[in-house]
Amino acid sequence: CLKPGHRKQHLFSFPTLALFTVEVPQQLYVAEYGSNVTMECRFPVNGSLNLGLLSVVWEQKRQGQLESRDVYTLRNGETLLSSQHRDYMGRAALLHNELKLGRAILQITSVKITDAGSYLCLIDYQGADYKYITLEVKGQKWNEDKLAFICQSEGFPLAEVFWQNEKNFSLSGSANTTYTLTADGLYNVTSILIISQNMNENYSCVFWNKELNENTSFIYFACFLSHNFTFPVCLFVCFLFVCSVLFFFDSFNEYTVWWTKVPDLIYHRHVCDSTGPSLCINNLPKDKIIHELPC
Structure with a gap:
């Protein structure tokens, strides 16, 4: 199982704040092959956002695979593309204009079947927490016959x-x-x-x-x-x-x-x-x- 607190210690520090909680408005997303999908997790901002203190990690883990894949990483307000898995290059983005509202929205374009799986959303902002979201990918709809x-x-x-x-x-x-x-x-x-x-x-x-x-x-x-x-x-x-x-x-x-x-x-x-x-x-x-x- 993925252990975000342990795996990301080299990137982030996780102070313990009981009031800091990441929430997900939707735990399951279903996308059609070739379409675009946005997945969201929310975090408390408590006033104006200090972007330099914010780190966001989106990772994907497929069933049966030991290693997770880095989808998108924002570290201390800066995008970290060096760790992004090649399958998501040019397709995965974080909607930065939504961060000030406490919304970490991941957008994936041209959805592939390999995008299906469990997604970790980890937020570090004067406290840290994470949630998992599931993405299912369905085939394109043709006639029933x-x-x-x-x-x-x-x-x-x-x-x-x-x-x-x-x-x-x-x-x-x-x-x-x-x-x-x-x-x-x-x-x-x-x-x-x-x-x-x-x-x-x-x-x-x-x-x-x-x-x-x-x-x-x-x-x-x-x-x-x-x-x-x-x-x-x-x-x-x-x-x-x-x-x-x-x-x-x-x-x-x-x-x-x-x-x-x-x-x-x-x-x-x-x-x-x-x-x-x-x-x-x-x-x-x-x-x-x-x-x-x-x-």
Whole structure:
């Protein structure tokens, strides 16, 4: 568990003031993939704000991950960008004009699935306290008769993305593939394939490294469930058939796979090396599942 008082001793001192309390008007936020979200915690100002005495820390911790990620840090009134995790560079900001009102509002733009998790809001201002806020990320809303399969990868060099069904028929023309360049010079590639629910077959998403003549493939099974099915059954069906996940890119060290029956989402981040095939997903330990919702 995260222990803010211990972990941040090298940055802040925490005098004990029983009256200093951080409050959160909302403990759970739900954001749509690609949208913007603001999360807020409040603290007592007691008159005019002395910005030089104020420190604010926003950190994110995902289920199953040992290390937290620095989202935004304000130390003694100054923004500390050197500690900010690269995933939040250019996307996370603190609304400074709200600080004088005792509101530490974190804004995240272009929400990613990896933004989901527990957020720590820690305030040090003539006393210290913290609270946790949960952010859930849902898939974009399409028509109810559609399913969306999303492949996402980050690495170098830029990979091409191909989609095909179990009959090896190319579906790449129906996919929407985009990429962004990170601050570290890596390519973040996202490809979305939308299909009709009546197309009950397997689908493959292939990342192709043209320069190295290597590929990484993900095989999807479209699970279509009636309203009588419960969540555990759906989770088992989805994980049971999404197997044969191969890792050949040494340079692509982070993979994200989504299964979604809009608007709900199942998400799994593979923690595997690049030496060979991974285990079938339904055999992976529970702690490898980062975020899950009904299919």
